[in-house]
Amino acid sequence: MKRYFHHELEDLRKNIILMGERTIDSVRLAVQALLAEDIPTAGQVIALDDEIDRLEVIIDAECVRYITLRGPVASDVRLITVAMKASHELERSGDEATSIAKRARKLAEGGKVDDYCHIPRMADLALELLRDAMDAFITEDVEKALLIPRRDKEIDDLNRDNYVRLTDRISGNSNLTRPSIELIFISKSLERVADHAASIAEEVVYLLRGEDVRHSPEFKRSAM
């Protein structure tokens, strides 16, 4: 029997999906702004972050309200807790995208960058992970979600390599210090976005199976 308040859960799902979509847009646009040295696009990302933040507040408020007034159990209560956590992961990802965009603006103002190291590849992978995590949520595909945390390893490795290359670059030519440091930060942001995507995937597994796979050795993402 469908109760009159069950549609509130559907509204919640829609909001999470919307927030995911906005976050993915945000990251994509930020990297695009970086690689194309496109300052207006960078500004777009910063504006988009407001919307993402607003969604986080709405989702969290709706979750608390639903818990208080409807007393959910079973998969409903897992949806609520996953929603609250996912909204946080997405919001932090949005913040990372904003950070990338701001640095992209700085770099664009400062002059051309020759070599972005692994950043384009990292961006592709990170966006893929985010999309796959959201996909797994939407289509309720637990197999897909289970594969995601492992794939985080590749991005971690790329980030480490970026660090080595960029620090070498600094030692080689002190004029390149500032841009290189910006790139190190950007690389770190992308690595974090991938982490958030992996967390979302773990939440999805919890939602669909009731199993908490965080920090479990099977799904260990990587050793730092």
Added chain:
Amino acid sequence: MSASEPSGVETPHSIVTKKPEVAASSGAVPAAGPEEIAFDIRGLNIYYGAHHAIKDVTLQIPARSVTAIIGPSGCGKSTMLRSLNRMHELTPGARHTGTILMKNQDLYAPGVDPTLVRRRVGMVFQKSNPFPTLTIAENVLVGLRLNGVRDKIFLGRRLEESLRMAALWEEVKEHLHRPGTSLSGGQQQRLCIARAIANRPEILLMDEPCSALDPIATGKVEELIHELRREYTIVIVTHNMQQAARVSDRTAFMYMGKLVEFGGTEQIFMNPKDPQTEAYVSGRFG
């Protein structure tokens, strides 16, 4: 970089919810003013002999919404409910001070016939009580028939409407001639609701209507209440707090005959002002 959509599923392109303030959803405390008031209770005290059952309660119950009264056993919530249709007077030794205005008319003015009040304010009881010697159809229409309504076409229409509103029509339309007691517990309670609604009262009082029902029957009655609130004012007494949270727009918390707090249901359960209210709703009472 590709900008593909997540596979296969439409994503919404607009924000699907309300404003970001916490209090924005339907349980928020509506502003006072243009909203119609069903009951305006001022300084109500009720005594049963020497026992002071209701202590100086002042309360305004809005129309066309659901108001829940919660509180521990013996707090006076049933007495409070019964004072709204003058049923508390049936207990010997009952007397009161203070006023209750229903849509600006004094319920207790001298010369007001309680029988007429009860035709405007219907009641559903905790234990369903369909009349055993009457059929289902006769049960629904008994309030009308015994008050002199004879028009068969009108009665037939009212019968179907009331049973439909009580979400019982489909289940019983083939068996209207069966005795009222031949139905299951949940159905009997819905029959009693249909019987009360058949009178087309403006206000419906419900005294723990689901406490004798299983969860599915309870769910059906709650759905019914949710439907009815568009046209009726409903006041429901319940000892089940979760039910009050699910079903009502406003909640009154009573303790030892006093009204401790009254406000929007969301506020009462999420952010109660009075520490006693907080203790009760979080289960720390007693």
Added chain:
Amino acid sequence: MSLAYDRYRKIKSTFMSALSVLCAFVVVLPLGLVLYYLLYKGIGSVNWAFFTQLPAPEGESGGGMGNAILGSLELMGLALLFGMPIGLLGGVYLSEYGSERINFWIRFGADVLNGVPSIVWGMVAYELAVMPHTLLGFIHIGGGFSAYAGGLALGFIMIPLVLRTTEEVLVLVPAAFREAGLALGIPRWKITVFIVLRTAIKGLVTGVLLALGRIAGETAPLMFTAFGNLQWSHGLNQPIAALPLQIFSYAISPYDEWHRQAWAGALVLIFIVFCLSLSVRFLSRERK
């Protein structure tokens, strides 16, 4: 628990069960004997003539108790007419209205009246309906034995019986029904009539039938109110025959024929009471 104690308990149990069966038998046996004897003595004389004909002249054979049977039925009808409304309404008052103190005295009075010997009621009816009285200077009542007087006497016996059974039955109607009726804005009296009485109807009828069964066999009060009649009664203000009276006269008579007819009368009387009891059982049966 030792085995010996177990055996002792079993023996004790069997002994007690046997004793109970014996007691039940002892109670039922006389009843069975009486019925058997009645049948044996009376069945021979029960025929169509018995039900339709008047008593034959003294000493002659033949004839019947047609007038007595009809008379008994008429008297029961009159008693019903007089006793039932008062008893019923009194019971309704006790159950639905009235106050604690008044009710106590009414119940007490009814219980006392239930214990009054029926012949006393006969005397009351005699004074009221058989002795001539003039009301308001021109209304003449009384003056002779009559069916009215007999009905009055029997009615007096019925009233406290019906009153108590009515009250007991109405009190069993759950308060919830009255509350539900009140909550619908139905006036109090309509609730009493259309809901309470309607719900209790079986119990009410049972109470009336039980009272009828009680008065069917009353003899003493009828002796000087209905008085008895060897002919068909031509009006309710005439003396009227009744089964118990007729049985009495026949039984003390010297005629064998009349003795036989007395047995037959007794059998018919028992049968009437039996039918009433059966109806009571039937009405009170538990429906699935």
